[in-house]
Amino acid sequence: MPEKPNSLKQIDFKPSGKIFPSPADWRDQFIYFLLVDRFNSGQPDIPPYHPETTPIGRDDSEGEKWQDGTLKGISDKLDYIRGLGCTAVWLSPIFKNRIELNTYHGYGIQNFLDIDPHFGTVKDLQELVEKAHKMGMYIILDIVLNHTGNNWAYPGGYRYDYCGGQRFSFGFWREVTAGSGIEWPDDAVWPVEFQNPEWYRRKGEIRNWDTFPEARDGDFCSLKELDTSSREVLRALIDIHKYWIAVTDVDGYRLDAVKHLEESSTALFCAAIREYAQYIGKKNFLFFGEIIGDDRFIDQYIGRNARIPGTNERFPSLDAALDFPLWGMLEGVIKGFTNPAELRKRYEGFRELYSDHGRAGEYFVTFIDNHDQIGRSPRARFLHNDPLQRQAVLAIGYLLTSIGIPCLYYGTEQGFDGGGDHDKYIRECMFGGRWGAFNTTGHHFFNPDNSIYKDISRIAEIRGEEPALRYGRQYFREISGNGVDFGYPIDGRSTLAYSRILDSTEILVTMNLDMKPRSDFITIDSSLSPTDKEMVNLLDARSRVKITEVNGRHIVHTDLQPHEIAIFKIIVP
Known part of the structure; x- marks a missing residue:
């Protein structure tokens, strides 16, 4: 097999080394998501950021350009990520993009069989994966199935918009040097099989993003939509992604823009890759997808088998989806803008969708910050225009103690507050570069002494020690200010409380959403938490609460400082 294959005929699927096994349950993991271009350049002697002394001011145009983060740079900072408590790293797309465009994000792929030289080499990725595995960590690649980069044009080079499903003529393949003819490796698209105009839908750019079939069949802006309904195209995509598992031993795939694919194509792709991974020894290779929609829409892709049109066959599809419904409400709940009842109602709905709502946590990758905020204007990190950094700890604390596979977007642990x-x-640079956080340049943010970093690390440690926080059922708890009149919280001036229950263990999580200290009585499970016991705060062993009974209700009385989180459990001697 050549070092840099340019055809599917040149690749094979024999693993290049020993296979690292999958985790038994992905709920045991804490994912760290980063943009490769923005995380770490690996350059030495970059000074640390100091809010009092680091100069302010950056060129606004730099944010849309390559910033030179690399795979080697990520390898250099695995200790930083692991120290945070994260055990898996999700990388933004790393395959080669067009050299003449500033698609630093990686989603404009020009060669599916090579690493973008901005990021490094195949060997760099292999070394990153190997180092992560030695540290007991996993690597997840962000992959794009529905489109390629802007590798060809419509006739005349004009923009074509979607128009009633009309299929347009093919124009020409893009060349770095116009008129030179297609040259390897930077012109057109690779592998060479993708240089077939019939492999593309050719229906112009999407104008109405919520209209079907336009949202599925149209081009994603200037990125050209593949015809994934074609078995030939789908087979090529399957072979490409089998190849990358064989070559690098990666542990999972995050599928971009799933709603722009046929449900059956998603299911067939996942089934084929899953079988290959199982065959070589990765028995729990992870697939999770970006699906923008409500819980019922997301449910079409997860938690059950997908039907293949025209047949009686069913195939398992995605293992999980990014939890956009939670993202849409959690920030408002933590900041007091949204009634906590909305959060409670959402989880109650799981009992209708899933036979075992404790296992529903397998189906969602939860987050509060991300790189691509479709439908939100302005774009904003959780802490944008928010000086109350403890609220970020509450939000991440919620992810780490509620159902789901928690995911942290890089920089949140350092208080990044970008928005616009x-x-x-x-998409600020962790290493500073020319587009650092807080309107700075040239100063890095890898500070393990940051209070947010340390608090997240401690909560993640507790999650790792307590099976109930990973697998348990979740119940929101009624509270009371006087110990007599109980009800669920209705605004941000309250304590949000919920229990995770697994077998005979109850863990009570309490969060003061208020800017003032709170003293509340909180309901707990009467069969699991008897009145002759006390519960200990796992975050502060000095904090203990006695279990008492009022009118047949078992309760504890908690005192919380502003925006404090406490995690209570009965400790058996």
Whole structure:
């Protein structure tokens, strides 16, 4: 097999080394998501950021340009990520993009069989995966199935918009040097099989993003939509992604823009890759997807088998989806803008969708910050225009103690607060570069002494020690200010409380959403938490609460400082 294959005929699927096994349950993991271009350049002697002394001021145009983060740079900072408590790293797309465009995000792929030289080499990725595995960590690649980069044009080079499903003529393949003819490796698209105009839908750019079939069949802006309904195209995509598992031993795939694919194509792809992974020894290779929609829409892709049109066959599809419904409400609940009842109602709905709502946590990758905030204007990190950094700890604390596979977007642990009318404002450089956080340049943010970092690390440690926080059922708890009149919280001036229950263990999580200290009585499970016991705060062993009974209700009385989180459990001697 050549070092840099340019055809599917040149690849094979024999693993290049010993296979690292999958985790038994992905709920045991804590994922760290980073943009490769924005995380770490690996350059030595970059000074640390100091809020009092680091100069302010950056060129606004730099946010849309390559910033030179690399795979080697990520390898250099695995200890930093692991120290946070994260055990898996999700990388933004790393395959080669067009050299003449500033698609630093990686989603404009020009060669599916090579690493973008901005990021490094195949060997760099292999070494990153190997180092992560030695540290007991996993690597997840972000992959794109529905489109390629802007590798060809419509006739005349004009923009074509979606128009009633009309299929347009093919124009021409893009060349770095116009008129030179297609040259390897930077012109057109690779592998060479993708240089077939019939492999593309050719229906112009999407104008109405919520209209079907336009949202599925149209081009994603200038990125050209593949015809994934074609078995030939789908087979090629399957072979490409089998190849990358064989070559690098990665542990999972995050599928981009799933709603722009046929449900059956998603299911067939996942089934084929899953079988290959199982065959070589990765028995729990992870697939999770970006699906923008409500719980019922997401349910079409997860938790059950997908039917293949025209047959009686069913195939398992995605293992999980990014939890956009939670993202849409959690920030408002933590900050007091949204009634906590909305959160409770959402989880109650799981009992209708899933036979075992404790296992529903397998189906969601939860987050509070991300790089691509479709439908939100302006784009904003959780802490944008929010000086109350403890609220970020509450939000991440919620992810780590509620159902789901928690995921942290890089920089949140350092209080990044970017926001604005463009994606670039939420894609700051951790290593500083020319587009650092807080309107700075040239100063890094890898500070393990940051209070947010340390608090997240401690909560993640507790999650790792307590099976109930990973697998348990979840119940929101009624509270009372006087110990007599109980009800669920209705605004941000309250304590949010919920229990995770697994077998005979109850863990009570309490969060003061208020800017003032609170003293509340909180309901707990009467069969699991008897009145002759006390519960200990796992975050502060000095904090203990006695279990008492009022009118047949078992309760504890908690005192919480502003925006404090406490995790209570009965400790058996």
